[in-house]
Amino acid sequence: MTDTRHEADVAFIKALAELLRENDLTELQVKREYGEDDSLNVRVSRVSPALAAAPVQVAVPAAAPVATAAAPTAPSAAPAAIEDPAAHPGAVTSPMVGTIYLQAEPGAAPFVSVGASVSEGDTLLIVEAMKTMNHIHAPRAGTVKRILVGDGDAVEFGTPLVIIE
Numbered sequence: 001m002t003d004t005r006h007e008a009d010v011a012f013i014k015a016l017a018e019l020l021r022e023n024d025l026t027e028l029q030v031k032r033e034y035g036e037d038d039s040l041n042v043r044v045s046r047v048s049p050a051l052a053a054a055p056v057q058v059a060v061p062a063a064a065p066v067a068t069a070a071a072p073t074a075p076s077a078a079p080a081a082i083e084d085p086a087a088h089p090g091a092v093t094s095p096m097v098g099t100i101y102l103q104a105e106p107g108a109a110p111f112v113s114v115g116a117s118v119s120e121g122d123t124l125l126i127v128e129a130m131k132t133m134n135h136i137h138a139p140r141a142g143t144v145k146r147i148l149v150g151d152g153d154a155v156e157f158g159t160p161l162v163i164i165e
Contacts, residue, residue, distance in 0.1 A: 098129035
């Protein structure tokens, strides 16, 4: 790869990051074709303040260096007391990027609450993605121990939503 092309790729990635910021997007993915066996795959994402523990990554092909910028870290209170909800065995994670809705419509009762018993297949919440309402179902029966997101929160793929034990 030439230095000129590398500089053009860096400028392209910076422009994508600027688009992300200007349009208040959480993720943008682009594939740039240079030839039959030559392309650049870029995924730029950012984390909402509620999800600041996850890294923001820009990935490029193995032939080029990988640029990774860590998200700002929260001040550490007590390292032993901090638990990663995503590592919990009962965590239900988001299958997509979108906006969370805890009830079917404004003013309605929420689908679940902390302490509620759920059966496998019960709707826990909705993730709106591209104007499509996606019901997130309980993968197993149990009791809702924690709800980790709020109504209207933006979530990323893999964000822990609910803990069921």
